[in-house]
Amino acid sequence: MAAATTVAAPPTGPSGPDATGRRLLRRLNPGVGGWQVAAATAATVAVALALSALLISVTGGSPTASAKAMYQGSMASPAAWTTSLLYVAPLLLVAVGACVSARSGFFNIGQEGQVLIGALFGAWAGLRLALPGPLLVVSVLAAAAVGAGAWAGLSALMYRFRGVNVVVSTMLMTFLAQQLVSFAVNTPWLLQESRLGRGTLSPQSNPLPEGARISSLGEYPNLQINGGLVLAIVVAVVFSLALARTRWGFRLTMTGLSPAAARHAGVRVGALGGMALAISGGLAGLAGALLLASPVGTNRLQPGMSLNIGWDGLLVALVARNNPLLAIPVAVLFGVLRAGGSFLAATGVPPFLVDVVKALLVLAFVAPPVVIGMLRKRRRAGEPATTTPATDPAVSKQDAMEGSLA
C-alpha cells in the first residue's frame, strides 16, 4: 500500500478525468513518450556515424570523401534519386508484408526466398504467356504474388498439420527457393535462355519482353518514377488502413497480441495467421516481380537477383516497428543507403565496409525503442503497485480491510 502513493492516480469517478490526471497517465503509458525514443535515436545515430567514420579512416579511407560519395550516389542528382527509388519500391513491398505477418504473431522471415519465387513465377508468366502489353504486366505481377503467396502458405500448412515452427520453416524455405531458381535457369526446357548461335549458355532466363516490363511514369529529364514505386506506396497505404480501420485488421492485431483472447473472441487463429503469412509472401513475391520487370536489374531471372532485398525489407519493418506507413520513409532511407553504398563501393571503399556502415545505422535505429522498453519494464517490475493504483484514500482503507479478511 505504501507503493500505491508513488503511483500517479488515475482520476476518480466515471464522469471524466481532469487534465492533470490525463497528462500523468500519458507519461506512464509505455506506448507514448515518443520524444524519449527520438532523442535516444538521434544519439545512437550520431554514435553510429562516428563509429563508421572511425572505421573508414582506420582502413585508410577518408570519412568526408566517403560521405560525399554516398550522397552523390543516392541523392545528389535526379539520376541518383532514380536509382535510390528503384530500390525503395521492392524494399517497401517486402516491409509491408513483414508488418502484416509480424502483427499477426506468425513471423515470416523467409522473404528473401519468396522474392526469388515471385521472380520465378513472374518470369514464367512474362516469357511464356502471349498476352498484349498491359495485360502481360498485370499477369507477371499476379503470377509473382500468387506463386510466392502459395510458397509462404506452405509454411502455414506445415504449422497447421505438423506444428512446424513458422520462423524456422519460412527461413529454411529460402534455401529451397534459391535451389529452385537455380534449377529453373539451368534447365533448357524450363527457363534457361535460348541458344543464339554457338555461345555457351548462362544460368539465366531470356530477358523479359518489352511489353512485360514496368514502365516509368512521366518524362522528367533524368528523374524517373517507376510504376513499381507507385504500386508499393498504394500497397503500404492500403494495408495501413486495413490494419487500423477494418475488422480484419482488428482481428489480426488481436491474434498477434493474444492468441487465446482472439480465439475466445471467435477468431479462427490458425486460418487468420496462415492468411497473414500468405499475404506477406505475396507482397515479397511482388517485390520479386519488380526486381525482374523494373529497370533495377537486367530484366532476366538470375539466381542472385534478389539482392538481399528480402532481408533488408525485414529490417525496414523492424525499424518502422511494424507500421506500414512508417515503413515508407524508412524504405526511402534504406534505398538511399543502398544506392549510396553501391556508389561508394565503386569509389574504392571495400564493399564489406559499406555493409558494416549500413548495419551500424540499422542498429542505431532499432536499439533505442527496445532498450527504452526494457528499462520501462524493469522499472515497472520494481514497483509492483503500478498496476493497481489506489483511487483515493478511502479505497486504501478498504485494502487494509481486505488484508485482514484474507
Place this chain on the structure above:
Amino acid sequence: MNVDDQLTPALTLRGVSKRYGPVVACDAVDLAVRPGEIHGLLGENGAGKSTLMKILLGLVHRDTGTILRGTEPIEIDSPQVAADLGLGMVHQHFSLIEPLTVWENVILGDTGRVDRAAACAQVEQVAQRYGLPIDPLARVDRLSAGERQRVELIKCLRRDPSVLILDEPTSVLTQAESAELFTVLRRVVQAENRAVILISHKLAEIMAATDRVTVLRRGAVAFHGTTADTTAQELARQMVGRDVSLRAEGAALGLLPVEPQSPAGAPPSTDPAGAAPAADPTTPAALRLRGVTLRVGGLPVLDDLHLDVAPGEIVGLYGVEGNGQATLGELLSGLLVPDEGAVEVGGRPVELTRPGTLHEAGLGIVPEDRHHSGVVLDMSVAENLVMKSLAGVCTRGVLSRRRMHRIARRQMAEFNIVAPSPDTPLRSLSGGNQQRVVLARELSAGPKALVAAQPTHGLDVGAIEDMYVRLRQAAAEGVAVLLISTELEEVMALADRIAVISSGRIVGVLPTAEATAERLGMLVGGVAH
C-alpha cells in the same frame, strides 16, 4: 497428547509466523513431527500449508518462531541448507526435466564427475530398497505420472532425508498408484524411522495413511491429534470452519451490495425475490453441461461432469483448486474441446470446435486468468469492450471508431470503469477496472448464462463488492450464473445452490440453506456424503 510427548520429535516448529504485507500466511504455527510417523497436514487453499513448507525448505524466511531438529534449533536459509539438514520434498508439480533420463534427473544438481554406472547403480539400489521399480535409462517423458513420482521419490530418498515432505502427492495418480505410494511411505517410516509430512486435502487419504494429523485454517492450527481418535467428519469441520462463522463472514462480505428486494446480509438462498427458480424443475436450464469429459495424458481432468444452471439462478461450483475448475473455465471460454459430452446454452447444444460459438449462443464468461484470454492488455479499453461483438461496430468490414467509442463510453459509465479515455491501453488500468471491463463486455452482450471463474481473485474489497452486486443483478434479470470459486464464503454468500467438484466430477449438489461446513468438507475431501 501426553503419551505423544515422550518421544523427541524429528522436527518441531514453535510459533512460526509469516506475514505478506497485511496478509498473515502463517500465524504462530506449532507442529511436531516424530520419527516413524506419517503426519498429515490438512487445509484448504490459502490455509498456509505451502508457506509453512516453503519455510521448512528455506525458500521463504519466517518472521518469528523457532524450528528445532531433534532438540537443537536450526536456521534454514536456503534450499541447500534444508537438504543438508535432511529435509526433502516431493513437490505437487514435478520438477523433472522430461528429455533427460531417469538417472540424469536423479543426479541433477550433484557436483563433481558424472558417473553414469554409479548413478544407475544408486538408482537401482534405492529403487529396490523402497520398492520403487524404475528403469534408470528410461527417458522421463516416456514415463507415466506414477513412474515420474517414483523418480521424484528416489531423488529425495537417496539423500537419506530424516523428514520427507510430500505435497498433494496423489493429485496426478490413479487409485492403484496412490495405494502403491502409501505402501512405500509406510515402509520408509517403519523400517527406517524417518518422518513423513503428507500434505493433502483428501480426507480419505489422511484417514487411511497418516498416524497423526494437523489441520490448518487461515494460517493457524485449527486442530491436531491422533488420526485414529478422530473422524473424517470432525476433520472436515475443522478444515472448512464452523458453520456459524461461515455464515457471518458470508453475510459480512455480502453486506454492502444490496439488491433492492433482498434484505441486507441475508444469504441469497432465503432471498424472497421472485426470480429464485432454483427449485423449479419446470424451468429449462440456461446452461447445461452433459457428461463433459476431458482427458489429459489419459487421466480425466473433467470426468463425466453434469450440471444445470437455471435462468435467474446462481450456482456456486465449489472445490479445492486443481480439481478441474481451470479446465472447465477454459472449455467454457472456447479454448478447449471436450473428449465427450456436450454444453447446452438455452436448451441447444453448442458446436465447440468452432471459435466464438459459445458467445453466439449466449454464454458470457469472466475467465479465471483474465490476462490469458479475457483481455488484450496492449489494446485500448474501447477495443477490449467491443472485441467479442465486432459486428456491432463494423459496416461491411470497416470499423467505425466513432461507434466503438460511443459504446465504450456508455459501458464505462454504466460499469464504473475508471480510465482517462476509451483509448487508454488496458494495461494501465487497475486489476479491478480490468475486471470491470471484462464484466461489462460480457453482460452488455445480453447473455443467457454467465460463467464467473474466480471473479474476485486479486481484487480489493471495493471491486469485490462491485462484482457481487453485478452478479446478483444479472441473476435477478434472469441470467443463469455459474460461479466457479474456491472461496467458500463467496459461494455461500452468492449462490442459491452449491455444486461441489472433486477430481473433475460433481460429487454433490445442495441448496445453500442445507450446506453445512461438514457436508461441504466431506464432499470437497472426496468422501461420499
